[in-house]
Amino acid sequence: MASLLLRVKTKMNLFAHRRTLDLLEGGYASVHHGRSHDFDDLRAYVPGDEVKDIDWKATARHGEPLVKRYIASRRQNLVLVMDTGRNMAATATSGETKKDIAIMAAGALGYIAAKHGDVVSLVAGDESGTRAYPGGATEAHLEMLLRQVDRRVTLDAPRSDLSGVLSWVARGLRRRSMLLVVTDDLAIDDALGRLLRRLRAQHEIVWLTVGDADLMTRSGHAADVYDVQEISTLPAYLRENRQLRDEFDRSAERQRGDTERELQLLGISSERLDSQSAVVPGLFTLMEKHRRAGR
Structure with a gap:
């Protein structure tokens, strides 16, 4: 089986200049x-x-x-906090799978962390539960972590439950760490907000959202699409309806704005990724936001 980390490194060089x-x-x-x-x-x-x-x-x-x-005087801890429910097996904005974008993002930042001698670990979960994988600082260890994400995220996986994953982190992760949270588009309700405030006091948090696919058809004839979360189909005639398309656009823009504002109020730097090609510049922007917020 081809190396996932090698694929990540190849795409990093393909999609980004050396300067980036x-x-x-x-x-x-x-x-x-x-x-x-x-x-x-x-x-x-x-x-x-x-x-x-x-x-x-x-x-x-x-x-x-x-x-x-x-050489770092003490190793830092980077924890990849991954939503591995079936939501992440869905299609992203670019037409790629969310899983591929999530693996690219986690692999890219994990690779850079390991190059610095930092310890990279994984906490992954869905509605069926959460599992933690130990830390390490080698490429072989990072490959193992990426394979766990790849194995868990399928269309047959249980539904996503990011709140459950973050609750496990709040209870089980004692040492202060940097958390890279990778999930799909979601709304931050009061319960999740309280949980994030608790985590923010314990750890540094940076947040990546992998953008949803456009459910509406902009031109030509639509085909039916499948909702992996609710196990249902969105008929083509609904996807072609102009009035529904306008309402969908307003709703999607409102939710994205609300989520970004909520995270900002919580002191959590965030970025939204639509494709694998956006990963490296997106991660750089995310790190810059986090660095400036820490001043």
């Missing part, structure tokens, strides 16, 4: 301030780096700003 990847790596590093004075190597300067870390001699030789990287 450096920006993402620098953005991730900039949210962690603890380090030792053990020199590791040099990399290109990115916004958010400390000016004092610039190696001026190397900069003069290469003609562009280069900064020193150091």
